[in-house]
Amino acid sequence: MQGFAGKVAVVTGAGSGIGQALAIELGRSGAHVAISDIDTEGLAVTEERLKAIGTQVKSDRLNVTEREHFQLYADGVAEHFGKVNQIYNNAGIAFTGDIEISQYKDIERVMDVDFWGVVNGTKSFLPHLIASGDGHVVNVSSVFGLFAVPGQGAYNAAKFAVRGFTEALRQEMALANHPVKVTCVHPGGIKTAIARNATAAEGLDPEELAQTFDKKLASTTPEKAAQIILDGVRKNKARVLVGNDAKMFDIVIRAVGARYQSLFPKVVSRLTPPAH
């Protein structure tokens, strides 16, 4: 893959799934890569694979919810490589539970990682991206940032928020004539550990939910997802839909508008196991 040679790219949540595949695809395309995660074992695997293909890699444990640490980290990456061109705010978690039975702490945790993690990453790196003269912010939302489904209120809130934040940023960068492109990514079901790493409200079986996700919803490989995302970045797309499921949902939502809310619960109830 061409187009990223000599660029410095930062990937959060790079120890697994889409983040790991993105880091490796960026390395293959000639980028220097700064990878981070809270899962240091997964991160070590990504680092090893990047070193095996000759990529210049900086690997750090970073919790995206720790704002001060993120800012110090951004300065450290810029100092290490001399510049930063791209940040992929990818780290994320999932949680399933109807709002009625979800605890505040569950909703806050999802917002902390999935929304505030993206805000922390964007704001920490933005001065460096502007200074590079050729910057790009890539924020990972979800198809659940395009439409809502029962049982995903917290995740929907975080992913809609990522989309709003990212779409505003793209327009602001253009208006300010800053040399920073901005892309919002909306994956459909990707075959990663996300459901196995997820938590759920009381009465729901996380194992059963993970099996349903793996069998019925995850259709695209992380490697394919990474290729689609980097292709969208290269083309400076505002919105990247990952997978045929994401493209199909996008068409349906645009066709039926807000009426999807009376259509989808029937479909979703067939996909999600009931609470016990």
Ligand SMILES: NC(=O)c1ccc[n+]([C@@H]2O[C@H](COP(=O)([O-])OP(=O)(O)OC[C@H]3O[C@@H](n4cnc5c(N)ncnc54)[C@H](O)[C@@H]3O)[C@@H](O)[C@H]2O)c1
């Ligand atoms: N897999 C899908 O079907 C799917 C669909 C839509 C969107 N997404 C989004 O894609 C992104 C990547 O998810 P994935 O599917 O590769 O999942 P994954 O669980 O395989 O990988 C996510 C990584 O993020 C890391 N992480 C979690 N909390 C963190 C924190 N506080 N700080 C730093 N790292 C943290 C995890 O340790 C893990 O390595 C997420 O934002 C997710 O919401 C995934």
